[in-house]
Amino acid sequence: MKRIVLLAACASITACSGHIASTQVSPLDDVRAMIQKAKDAGAEKCAPALQAKAVAGMYHAAHELDEGSANPASENDDLISSALSNAKKAYAKAKKGCKKPAPEVITLEGVFFETNKADLTASSTATLDRAVKTLQKRPNINVEVAAHTDSRGKASYNLDLSNRRAASVMDYLVAHGVAASRLSSKGYGETQPRADNATVQGRAKNRRVELRIK
Secondary structure (H helix, E strand, O other): OHHHHHHHHHHHHHHHHHHHHHHOOOOOHHHHHHHHHHHHHOHHHHOHHHHHHHHHHHHHHHHHHHOOOOOOHHHHHHHHHHHHHHHHHHHHHHHHOOOOOOOOEEEOOOOOEOOOOOOEOHHHHHHHHHHHHHHHHOOOOOEEEEEEOOOOOOHHHHHHHHHHHHHHHHHHHHHOOOOHHHEEEEEOOOOOOOOOOOOHHHHHHHOEEEEEEO
C-alpha cells in the first residue's frame, strides 16, 4: 500500500513538473519578440544585415538548446545575448528611418549652349551621343535631365533658362533614339551650385547638365 502511495506521489510530482516546464518563458522569447518588433519597424529594409544576424543568432541558439548542446550555459547565454543585441540595433536603426541612397548622377561634361539661350552648340553632340549610347545600354533605368546655371542674373531668369536647357537636352536624346517615357527634364537655376560663383572657374562648373538616375 505504501509503495502504491509513493508511486502515485511520484507520478503527481512528475506531472506537476511537466506543467511547470510548459509554462516557463523560453530564454529566446525576448529575442523573438525584439526581432518581430524590428521587422515591424522596417528593419528588413533599413537594417537588413543586422536583422539577418539577429535571426541567424536566434536559430543558432535555439538549435543548441534543443539539441542539449554540451556547450557551457555561458556560451548559450552569449549566443542569445548577441542575437538580442543585433535585434535591438536593427530596431533602433529602423526607427530612425531608412536613408535613401543618393541618386546616381552623371555630369555631361562638354555640353554647352549659346549665350542666354537653350540652343545646343555643335561641340555638344559628341558628349550627347555618348549619353545616348549609355542610356541604350541601360534600358531599365529612367533619367531626369537636370540643368543648372551660375548665379549671374535674376534667379527667376536663371530658373527659366535652366528649364529650357534641360528640355533641349531631353529633346536631343529622344530624337536620337531614347524613349521619351524614360526621361523627364527639370531646371534648377542657380539653386544647386557645386563651386564658388565668385570666380570664373566656379561659375563654369556651376553651368552644367546632369543625368540623374531614378
